[in-house]
Every structure is written in C-alpha cells, then in structure tokens.
Amino acid sequence: MVFLTLSCWIRSRGPDRYWKVQELLKHARHFRGRKNRCYKLAVRAVRRAFVYATKSRRLKKRNMRTLWITRIAAASREHGMKYPILMHNLMKSSVQLNRRVVSELAVTEPRTFLSLTKLAKARQQEGFCAALGDGKEPPGVFSRVVLLQ
C-alpha cells in the first residue's frame, strides 16, 4: 500500500509574503511600540497615518497662514500698529505682498518691515484726512495709485 493522498494535501502558497509585509512595515518604522514591528498592528496604524496625511494637506495651508498672520501681528504691534490696519493699508497702497513674504521680511529684514509699517501709517493718515477734511488739499502721495500699463 502506498499513501498517495498525502502529497495532494500540500499547498504551495504565495512566495512573496515577506516582501509585501516589508513594504508596509517600512512606512511604520518610526512608530512607537509594537506598531513598528507587528504586521497586524502596523496595518491599522499605517492606514491611520495615511488618512491623517491626506487630511492635513489641507490643514497645513490653513495653519501656515495663521502662523504668518500671528507673526505679522506681533511684529506690527512692536511698531505700534495692528495687523488688520497694516494689511488693509498695504492693500490700499497697492503693495501686493502676501502674508508669507511679509512675515519673512518681519523675521529676516526688520528695517524693511519698519518701513512697511510707516507706509501703512502714512496711508492711514491720508485716508483719515480725505474722510474728515472735505478733500480740499490733495489727499497725498500714497493714495494716488499709478496703474502701469
């Protein structure tokens, strides 16, 4: 008698399990605890990490903008101005600098930022004169915006 059914019970499984597991674990190597070693725990953690990464691509833009606004507000308060006044008057004098650039100027070029605050203050004063003083004298230099064509 020869047992023939034994060899029929041997299954040949997929040969690539190690590499598929490693592909997932490489995204979990910087995690804390068993999530960086054990596949079952790492699957859930990596999926969460990817979901967070997707969601935070939108959040990053918002957070960076609030950071810039905070920095510009702090820097302008050092010079005795407030953030909304500064930005509104810069916009009215057609200084088209976005918040990112103005915050970088406030950090790396403090004297340029001081001159920007002075410009905004002057434009604010001209705005007040134009509103209160019945516009007899010319409103001023900074409120005359030249459109280059």
Add this chain to the structure above:
Amino acid sequence: MTARATPSRFLKSVLQNGVGRYVCQLKRVSIIFSKNAQSSLGVRDFIEEGVVDYAKKNPGTVVYVSPQSCRIPKIVAEYLNGNVREEIITSKTSPQISELLTKLTDQSGLDIIRIRKPFYTNNPSIQGQWHPFTNRPLSIGPIRPQKESAE
C-alpha cells in the same frame, strides 16, 4: 506616503555647479537593447539617427551601446556622485528617447525624493535677523571712558 516615513532632502546643487563653469553631471549612459525584438524598435531608430549627435553634443558623457538579447530595453545613466538611474524604454519612439536623454543629461545625480523647500540661501538675512532687542531703544547711553575717576 507620509512625509516622516519617506526620505527627503533640501534643495542643493552639486558643489555649486552653475556658479563657475557648468559640468555635466552625467558620467555614463549605457543603452541596452535587443537587435531583433519589437520593443526595441524605437531604440534601434534612435541609434541609427540620434546617438552620434547626442554623443557629440555632450563630450563629457560616455555613451555605451550594447545590443544584448533582452526582453526590455533600458537606458542606464550613471552620475558623478555615484547614483545610477535605470529607465525602461520599451515601445518608445526615437524622439521620445532623445527627450528622455536630454532630461537625464540636465539632471544632477541627486536623489529624486521630496525637496523640503524650493529655495536655499547661505545668507537668509541681510539686515540682521530679528531678536528681541532689535526694536528696543538702548537702556544705557553710549559707553564712554570714565573721566570722573581720572579727576
């Protein structure tokens, strides 16, 4: 693909390449193709027409043309910093292959991973970076030598 899990680098040029003279960072280009397969048709056309012109235009790059019996034709580009880049060119036309070669020539050999910032400076601040005492008036006046003690 999280930012922490994948490698990233800062923007860099290899040894400030363009500032003085420009050195082409591509060291060696090996074109591996087959003489009779259908997938290497575009490669064979490129080798008939464009390879010699390319080699003459880039005198600093060595071009190796190696016909072997292979299923997939490849271009293997080696750079001066040791990085090797393999591009598969199955079923590409000759102008597409020359475009690919110009792209490889213009690249420096640095890794193609996420670049953290699209700029790089050695001198980020010209007027002096802000510190808490930049906009404060001095609490002491100018320091002068003490005349009272001499008198």
